[in-house]
Amino acid sequence: MPSFLKDFFNRNGTLMGSLMLGLVLFWTVGLIILPQLSMLDFSFRPNLPPPEIGGPKDVYTLENYKYLVFGPEGGSQDYNAVDLKVFFRTLVAAVCVTIFNLILCYPIAYYLGQTKGNHIRILALMLIIPYWINEILRAFALRIIFGESGVLNTILVGSGIFDTPFDFIRNDIALYAGLGYAYILLMIFPIYNVIESLDHNQIEAARDLGAPWWRIHKRVVIPYAKPGISSGCTMVFMLSAGALAAPQILGGPSSLWFTQLIYQQFNDNSDWPQGAAYAVVLLVTCILLVLAVMRLFKVNMGDIGK
């Protein structure tokens, strides 16, 4: 038995230790790894009616993946332009949402982390309380704000800034705002956590040595906050690329999110293998993208857990 396991059992007792270990194993293997593996398995099989499952036609195939790239066999186009476009647009949009979120949340997290006093706790609470409200309700609330006759348009038109109402929904502004808003806390709190532990004297030392504020952030605060920034960005990117509720509710009629395609495959087309293949492609691409960015910014996997 490796020594860390021995330590673990010594600390918790054999019974409690086995129980805890068992639960963790059940959670990771039973609830995460096995279902994902079965999805993976699905994605390599043809969509067959139930009687034929396990029959001679039930063989491994790359059909579902080919479909994403080339579209239906004998289709009019060489490539599945529609789905691919949605796919890349989703990725680019998720990256944009992440960057936008980072720019918005870093100053907030810095302020929360480096300012002392009771009002900080109240501010943090004010950030958290809206998240007690259901995600779908929050999305609809944004619809009310951004809708054609919504709050924002009433103000803009009423005050004469715009002549006619601006369609925030068709232009996807509502969608980006919704996605950004949905995951703000997941960006703020990891960054806040690290920045809070940054000794304020370091910021003052840098200032004392002549650094203007932006140099202090570049050289002292951001390098220190890097683990928090990467963990926040990873979460926000993964979750917005995989979001479903916000695009359903706030997306314009013409702009689909890739998750909506997956949903359609599973639900409307009852084509689970096709849906599974799309989901696998999205997951793998997102992971690769995150790993590439982490390598670019020299972040270790261990830092993300901080």
Next chain:
Amino acid sequence: MSAGVGVDLENLWIRFGDFVAVRDANVHIKGGDFFSFLGPSGCGKTTILRAVSGFLEPSEGNVLIGGNNMKGIGPNKRPTALIFQNLALFPLMKVWENISFSMEIAGASAKERRKRADELLDMIALSDQGDKLPSELSGGQRQRVAIARALCAEPDVLLLDEPLSALDLKLRQHMRTELREIQKRVGITFIYITHDQGEALTMSDDIAVMRAGVIDQIGDGKTIYNDPATAFAASFVGENNVFRGKVLEVNGNEALIRTNRSGDLRSRISTANLGKLAVGDDAMMFIRPEALDLAPTGTKGENFVTAQVTHEEFEGNTFNIFMEGDGGKEIKVAIPNHGQSFDDHTGQAMTLEYEVDNAVAVPAGELAAE
């Protein structure tokens, strides 16, 4: 050596809400001096330093550096460099990058920065350690890196906030000498903050003794130690025995004091209080443990004290005798150890004598907490 840039505090007040952290401080620090602020924890030393470095705007009064009023000038624009109580080295930068940070801000090339950092590393006897991270250095080495980082900015005034307090005793004593040497070599003004009177006395040209936001006395170490201006300065700097009483007579620079417990005792009046301490005033008289000597028991006179011995201890270089003193405080006598035999006197009455010049009288006032 250049004359250096002086620092003046003029009628400086600093308030936090209703709380007065610094009360009407007036200090003139000569260019090139090693100047210390000495006082107990919470008396406002860091606050003064932050006002000099620019992190804090005075509520009233002025900070002048080299004769220029610093009002409205930010910490990154002042010719000062601050060494923090906890050093505040940048943990993610290598030692050499830490040291040359100010040059990086000024836009110097990596090559220049490395060269200068290496020179400073030589000076602090840490050559070849430039590529380490601060966490890979010992406490004393980090200390020196912090000094080098501040010196690299070529400040006119170096501000040090209890930089040795985190070190162990041996290293602290070693660093005292080293700091003093560095100061002499670079010839700039050092403003040093400490609550350790030994540090202040050994290193400083001049010392300001602070008590709860007020500067009680400014002077060189000998003056502060031998000629304290207030009861607080007398009791805070070094060990001292206090005798409370009322002034009975004043003759020139001497006073006769009717003490509460030890009869009428004669004492020198501290220079700052000459002409101020008058007959009938409440006074305190201070005599250092090493200024008291044993006398034949029962001798009476204006420089003899008789009291009961409560306990004794052997400290190596001295025998210490503790006697019943005034207001629950013990009188401590330190007899130098010349190898003479030494009897146990516990429980007996003993008589002590002192030279009038070694006793100093000040107006009654607040004593330093033990």
